[in-house]
Amino acid sequence: xLTLPRxxxxxGVSATLALAIAGLIAAVLWSILAAAxxxxxxxxxxxxxxxxxxxxxxxxxxxxxLLVGMALAWALNRLxxxxxxxxxxxxxxxxxxxxxxxxxxxxxxxxxxxxxxQASEALFGISVSGSIFGLPGILLAHVxxxxxxxxxxxxxxxDAIAPARLKVGQxxxxxxTQRFALIDxxxxxxxxxxxxxxxxxxxxxxxxxxxxxGGGPANQxxxxxxxxxxRLDFDLVGAVRLALTQxxxxxxxxxxxxxxxxxxxxxxxSAEPQWRDGALARFLQASVLAVATIGFVLPLLSVLFxxxxxxxxxxxxxxxxxxxxxxxxxxxxxxxxLTLFLALALGxxxxxxxxxxxxxxxxxxxxxxxxxxxxxxxxxxxxxxxxLGVRTDTAAPYxxxxxxxxxxxxxxxxxxxxxxxxxxxxxxKxxxxLGISGWQQFWRVEYPLLGRDIGLMLALAFCFSLGDxxxxxxFGTQDFQTLPLMMFRALGAYRSxxxxxxxxxxxxxxxIAFVGLPRLFERLSHAYR
Amino acid sequence: MxxxxxxxxxxxxxxxxVPALAQDTPxxxxxxxxxxxxxxxxxxxxxxxxxxxxxxxxxxxxxDSSIGTLRRVQLEGDTTDADLIVGLDTAIAGExxxxxxxxxxxxSLEGLTLPEAWTDSQFVPxxxxxxxxxxxxxxxATPPRSxxxxxxxxxxxxxVVQDPRSATPGFGLVLWIKAAYGDRAGEIxxxxxxxxxxxTRDWSESYALFLDGEADMVLSYTTSPAYHIIDEGDDxxxxxxxxxxxxxxxxxxxxxxxxxxxxxxxxxxxxFASPEGQKIIPTTNWMFPVVDLGAELDPAFAxxxxxxxxxxxxxxxxxxxxSAWIDEMLAAVQ
Numbered sequence: 001x002l003t004l005p006r007x008x009x010x011x012g013v014s015a016t017l018a019l020a021i022a023g024l025i026a027a028v029l030w031s032i033l034a035a036a037x038x039x040x041x042x043x044x045x046x047x048x049x050x051x052x053x054x055x056x057x058x059x060x061x062x063x064x065x066l067l068v069g070m071a072l073a074w075a076l077n078r079l080x081x082x083x084x085x086x087x088x089x090x091x092x093x094x095x096x097x098x099x100x101x102x103x104x105x106x107x108x109x110x111x112x113x114x115x116x117x118q119a120s121e122a123l124f125g126i127s128v129s130g131s132i133f134g135l136p137g138i139l140l141a142h143v144x145x146x147x148x149x150x151x152x153x154x155x156x157x158x159d160a161i162a163p164a165r166l167k168v169g170q171x172x173x174x175x176x177t178q179r180f181a182l183i184d185x186x187x188x189x190x191x192x193x194x195x196x197x198x199x200x201x202x203x204x205x206x207x208x209x210x211x212x213x214g215g216g217p218a219n220q221x222x223x224x225x226x227x228x229x230x231r232l233d234f235d236l237v238g239a240v241r242l243a244l245t246q247x248x249x250x251x252x253x254x255x256x257x258x259x260x261x262x263x264x265x266x267x268x269x270s271a272e273p274q275w276r277d278g279a280l281a282r283f284l285q286a287s288v289l290a291v292a293t294i295g296f297v298l299p300l301l302s303v304l305f306x307x308x309x310x311x312x313x314x315x316x317x318x319x320x321x322x323x324x325x326x327x328x329x330x331x332x333x334x335x336x337x338l339t340l341f342l343a344l345a346l347g348x349x350x351x352x353x354x355x356x357x358x359x360x361x362x363x364x365x366x367x368x369x370x371x372x373x374x375x376x377x378x379x380x381x382x383x384x385x386x387x388l389g390v391r392t393d394t395a396a397p398y399x400x401x402x403x404x405x406x407x408x409x410x411x412x413x414x415x416x417x418x419x420x421x422x423x424x425x426x427x428x429k430x431x432x433x434l435g436i437s438g439w440q441q442f443w444r445v446e447y448p449l450l451g452r453d454i455g456l457m458l459a460l461a462f463c464f465s466l467g468d469x470x471x472x473x474x475f476g477t478q479d480f481q482t483l484p485l486m487m488f489r490a491l492g493a494y495r496s497x498x499x500x501x502x503x504x505x506x507x508x509x510x511x512i513a514f515v516g517l518p519r520l521f522e523r524l525s526h527a528y529r
Numbered sequence: 530m531x532x533x534x535x536x537x538x539x540x541x542x543x544x545x546x547v548p549a550l551a552q553d554t555p556x557x558x559x560x561x562x563x564x565x566x567x568x569x570x571x572x573x574x575x576x577x578x579x580x581x582x583x584x585x586x587x588x589x590x591x592x593d594s595s596i597g598t599l600r601r602v603q604l605e606g607d608t609t610d611a612d613l614i615v616g617l618d619t620a621i622a623g624e625x626x627x628x629x630x631x632x633x634x635x636x637s638l639e640g641l642t643l644p645e646a647w648t649d650s651q652f653v654p655x656x657x658x659x660x661x662x663x664x665x666x667x668x669x670a671t672p673p674r675s676x677x678x679x680x681x682x683x684x685x686x687x688x689v690v691q692d693p694r695s696a697t698p699g700f701g702l703v704l705w706i707k708a709a710y711g712d713r714a715g716e717i718x719x720x721x722x723x724x725x726x727x728x729t730r731d732w733s734e735s736y737a738l739f740l741d742g743e744a745d746m747v748l749s750y751t752t753s754p755a756y757h758i759i760d761e762g763d764d765x766x767x768x769x770x771x772x773x774x775x776x777x778x779x780x781x782x783x784x785x786x787x788x789x790x791x792x793x794x795x796x797x798x799x800x801f802a803s804p805e806g807q808k809i810i811p812t813t814n815w816m817f818p819v820v821d822l823g824a825e826l827d828p829a830f831a832x833x834x835x836x837x838x839x840x841x842x843x844x845x846x847x848x849x850x851x852s853a854w855i856d857e858m859l860a861a862v863q
Contacts, residue, residue, distance in 0.1 A: 035604055104737065112687075113742030133727050211692060211730045212738075216722075217859045224730075228694035231596050233852065234603065320568055383604065393590070473593035474601050491733040493569045494756045494815065496740055 004428045007352040007438050014349020014362050017342060021365040021406065025247075025372060028380030029240055035383050036236035047222075047245065054204055054221045055249075057135065061142040061203035062196050068143055069150025069195070070188060072292050074180065075285035076151065077158040078277055088152065089515040090297055092456075095149035095411075096463035096510055097300070098484050099209045101503045103141050105299030106213075107132065108306065110140070115302065137213035142206065144296050146199040151292075152514075153195055153415060156456060157187045160419065166275055176281035190422065194414035197257035201250050201370035201410070222246045226373040236379075243376045250371030251364070258363030300507060307504020310497035315505070320481060328466045328482040331397070335404040335465035336458045342366075342405060343412035343457060348442070350417065351424035366413040369406040377403065378473040385475075396475040404465035411464065415457040416450065423449055451525025455518035462517070463510045556586045557793055560598040560611045564814075566591040571813040578809065579800055585793060595697060599625055602785060606630075612788035613797065615655070619779045620700055620851075622652050623844030631783040632791065636799050641819050644777050644839035652781035653798045655807070656816035658750035659775035659836050660701040661768040662688060663736075669745055672769035676706065679746075680720035687726040689735035689744040693855045697778065698732050698748050703858050704847065705776035708840035714854070718861035725862055751775070751833060756815050758829040767834075774838030780816065 076088060094102060109115050110132045121127055132140065161183060169183050207223040214220065222242060229239040276282065315321050343366070350362040369377070381403065385395045423446055431441050447454075466483060481489075483506055490498040566572035566589040576587045592598045595616050602609045617625050625631060631651045641647050643654055662679075664672045673679035679688070691699030707714045726744045729735040739747035746769065757763040782801065784794040800806045807818035808825050817830065 100734065104741070107738070107741060107743055111741065111743045131726075208730050208734065212727060212734050215727045216725055216862050217692075217728060224692065224694065231594070231600060232694050232855075234600060382601075386605070470593075474597055474604075476590035476592070488733070489564065489567045489569075491737060492564050492731070493567065494736070494753075494760070495569070496737055499737075 004352060004354055004424060005432045005441065007348075007441075009438055010345075010349045010352045011358070011362075012349075013345050014352075015358075017345050017349075018362050018365040021368060021409075024406075025365075025368055027384060028372070028377060029243065031383040031387060032236050032240050032376065032380050036240075047225075047242070050220060050222050050225060051245075051249070057138060057210070057221075058200050058203035060135075060139055061146060062200045064139060064143050065146040065150050065199045066192060066196055068147035068292070069154050071288045072147070072151035073154035073158055073188065074184060075288040075292075076155050077184075078282070078285050079289060085515055086511070087293065087297070088155065089511045090300055091148040091292075092152035092459070092514040093463070093507060093510040094145050094296065094300065096460065096466075097145075097303075097507055098468075098487070098503070099141070099145065099206070100212070101303055101487075101507070102145055102299060103209050103212050105303040106137075106141050106144065108302040109298045115298070131215070133213055133215035135214075137215070138206075138210055141209050141213055142199075142203050144299060146202060148292075148296050149411075150195050150199065152456070153191055154188045156415070156453060157191050157418065158184055159452075161187050170275045176277040179277070190418040191414065193257040194410075194417060197253050197367055198370065198410050198414055200253050201367065204250060205246070205370065205373065207374070223373050223375075227375045230375045230379055239376060239379075243373050246373060247368075247371045251368075254364050254367040254371070255360055258360050258367070303500075303507055304504050306500040307502075307507075310500040310504075312501055315498060315501045321483075321486065321502075324481045324483050324486045327480070328484075331400055331404065331482060332462040332465045334401045335408065336461040338401060338405040339408050339412045339461035339465075340454065340458060342409055343416050346409075347413060347416045347420040348446075351420040363413070363417075367410045369403075370410050374470045375473070378471045381471060382474045392475045393479075396472045396480055399475070400472055401465075403471040404468065405461070407468075408461040408464040411460045412457045415453055415460065419450060419453050420446065448525045452518045452522040454525070455521030456514075458521070459513045459517040463513050466506065466509070554585050555583075555790060555793055556588050557583075557612050557790055557797055558588045558590060558610045559613045559615050560590050560592060560601060561614070561616045562595045562598060563591045563593055565589075565616050569813065571809050574809045574813060575801070575806065578805070579797060582800065583793065583796060587797075596621060599628075602630055603628055607787045609785060609787055611785055612790045612794045613782055613784050615782040615801075617652065617781050617783065618697060619777070619781065619844075620697070620704060620847060622649070622781060623848040625783065626651055626844065627848065630785055630787070632786040632788070634784060634798055635795055636802070638802060640821075641802075642817075642821050643779060643819055645779075645841055649781070652783045653802055654779050654781050654819045655801055656810045656814055656819060657777050657779040658752040658816045659777045659839070660698055660705050660748060661751045661770065661775055661836075662746040663739060663749045663753055663766055664746045664769055665739075666765045666767055668742075672746075672767070674770070675772045676709070676717050676721070679724065680717070682724070684723040686724055686746075687744045688721070688724050688746040688748070689726050689738045690728055690748045691732055691735055692728050692730055693858060695730045696732050698750070699728070700851075700855070701776060701778055702748050703851075703854050704842055705840065706858075707850075707854050708776050708842050709771075709773040715857050715861050718858050722862045728862070750778070750816070751836065752811075752815050752817060752830065755811070755827070755829045755833060759812060759827060770834055770836055772837075774840045775836040776840045776842075779819075780814075 072091070076084070107114060111117070117127055165183060169179055174182060204221065205223050206221060207227070210221050211224065222245065226239055226242045226246070229235045229242055277285070346362060346366050350359055353359060353362070381399050382392060385392055385399065427445055431445060436444070468484060472480075483502055487499045487502040487506070490496070490502065561572065564570050572589045576589070580587060590611070592601050595618065598614050599617060599621065602611055602614065605611075633650045634653050636653060638647055638653065641654065643657060644659070647654060662672075673682060690702055693699040693703045706717050710717050726738070729738070732749065735747050736749060738744050749768075751768040754764070754766050754768060757766045782798055784791060784798065788794055802819060804820050804822055804825070807820050808822055810816060810818050811827055811830050818826065
């Protein structure tokens with residue numbers, strides 16, 4: 001039986017936040033219904049068809065991303081080579097890079113006019129391109145985004161396997177397969193439900209990538225129909241109905257993911273590996289890494305190349321670039337800190353209870369914002385702010401910070417939740433017998449162990465929040481510019497070179513954050529101890 | 530740097546978002562779409578030119594899209610801050626008029642150089658261009674001269690278009706084909722289907738696909754080549770002119786009934802539709818002006834080939850049928 005310390009305060013704070021988050025979503029939907037002047041109901045969407053297509057696409061994306069993620073994490077955990085940290089940073093950077101940037105990076109490698117086809121035409125005089133457009137293109141782009149992210153999170157789990165456990169395994173002479181099944185799998189499986197839910201939700205609600213690479217309306221998501229109901233038809237009741245359909249389906253996935261039983265896995269800080277797998281396994285690991293590097297890193301490299309070719313000087317000489325940069329950093333930092341607070345409060349509360357029902361209740365709202373269509377969220381926030389009697393332009397920065405935090409919360413929960421659970425279950429007895437307070441438990445037991453994960457989570461939330469302003473689409477945004485917005489504006493004004501430069505700068509900043517922040521926080525948490 | 534840092538901090542406490550309004554000069558609040566108010570768009574230059582004349586302040590408030598501005602005033606109703614909306618177009622003018630939110634502009638609007646006669650009493654046109662497919666003369670020697678010629682090309686000749694539910698040109702293409710082919714529109718869409726590489730959410734994405742060489746043609750405007758000539762010195766990008774004629778996008782502005790600045794708003798629109806205001810439009814919004822600018826029009830614009838024939842549909846027809854036409858298009862290319 002579990003022997004968790006009694007932590008009513010943690011559970012109380014966590015429950016309050018979970019309720020507040022769920023309440024906010026209800027308020028968003030209610031404010032839209034209240035604004036609907038007539039019954040509308042003109043939406044003529046083939047919902048079953050959309051749901052079938054979207055579910056197939058999202059399901060395939062999830063399975064492929066998790067498989068790729070596990071293989072990649074396994075390879076990265078074993079191999080040590082020059083530039084490994086940079087590579088890990090690049091993989092992690094994919095998910096927070098604006099999806100359009102990744103999609104265009106993908107095309108500049110695999111497209112009709114891409115590197116591979118150009119090389120083939122130059123060398124052999126033949127064009128190799130089957131079309132990347134259609135379901136394969138969507139899946140490839142999603143797996144690049146999500147599989148690399150899964151790899152980064154799972155790698156953190158593998159790196160956290162207790163050295164003692166590895167020592168025992170090594171002395172028993174486990175084969176590479178046995179080692180994976182007995183040591184790696186239990187560590188990774190703890191994170192799979194949360195990761196799977198996030199990836200499914202991201203793929204289910206993916207909008208621009210699906211349209212860009214989908215090749216036509218046959219491969220579409222509900223989000224497009226909802227966008228159309230809100231904007232084109234102005235059928236607010238219909239939009240809420242479609243949004244509820246999407247939220248309902250996503251909620252099923254989330255509940256399944258957050259009610260999952262927890263596996264007890266020892267949790268410790270990583271040590272340099274002394275235990276190398278056999279030659280065959282190492283060959284396999286190197287191959288996985290090579291393929292992933294070509295598949296994942298080349299598109300991102302092409303983004304960097306295009307950016308360098310676009311003329312850095314013109315961008316650096318533009319004062320509004322610097323203003324946008326600082327706005328992005330400010331928004332990102334504020335959102336990341338808020339996300340950290342929310343994720344810790346929810347995660348600590350969830351880890352402090354053994355009941356399956358309360359774990360589900362505390363776990364579900366954290367994911368919920370991924371399920372709410374962006375256009376509905378932006379409309380709802382606009383109406384809410386107005387009904388509070390606040391000027392929308394005054395509220396805009398706060399709404400952006402709040403919305404960005406809520407949108408990055410699932411990633412934060414997926415990063416911090418499993419280690420918090422593992423710590424609660426492996427050190428619960430110790431904490432109980434010591435009789436220390438909740439604060440002491442956090443500062444002396446949890447924080448020192450979590451340092452690297454907190455850094456990773458902050459990097460995720462920070463980069464995620466650098467500048468998606470979709471949520472304030474109606475607020476009046478001309479004086480409020482972040483780097484991603486500046487990039488899209490440049491693209492919309494024919495200035496594709498400027499857009500390429502900004503995309504490259506965003507990518508570089510993201511990689512720096514992913515390499516730097518986990519190290520920084522590991523050092524800080526060491527220092528405290 | 531120091532200034533930028535402080536502005537970033539100001540954003541966090543919400544200071545910079547409060548427009549710095551002088552108390553003694555009147556303010557005209559104008560809702561528009563994002564690109565219009567952005568630093569490269571016409572907004573800043575219009576402010577710089579008009580504010581000294583009117584001794585007033587133009588306060589641009591940008592929504593993410595043209596239709597977003599209309600939806601915002603619909604949601605705000607009589608409590609809206611907006612005096613004007615700048616940036617609706619003729620495809621949604623009928624729906625905008627039906628909201629009953631707009632006042633008569635009261636201007637005479639003579640001597641416009643629009644492709645069609647202008648009789649609208651509520652909306653003032655401020656620029657226009659025709660929808661057209663762009664091609665690259667280095668890659669396509671002989672562009673198709675009609676939809677039917679395009680359809681007859683080999684299937685590996687690819688075009689990119691935009692989703693009519695999220696992008697203005699995408700909706701424009703639906704209207705163009707309907708105006709040209711009427712009941713045969715579905716057939717034309719089915720013929721185009723094998724050529725459609727993809728249907729993007731926004732114009733910018735499809736245009737980028739075309740510039741990257743992923744598609745042979747992209748749905749854009751007859752004025753798009755002017756950007757490449759003027760800003761990049763590149764004259765290889767051209768609009769393919771179709772014998773059926775082309776459908777225009779005419780962008781319009783309207784005054785809201787609820788505005789307490791009716792006179793000032795009219796003064797702005799009269800100036801905006803005059804050569805003084807119009808000369809700002811071509812090289813900021815990359816569209817044709819609605820008056821004859823004579824020598825002040827950049828030669829790159831003056832030299833652009835123009836369609837022989839302009840197709841039209843009435844506001845009422847568009848409003849009554851747009852949903853059905855979009856469905857017809859989606860069903861045909863599905």
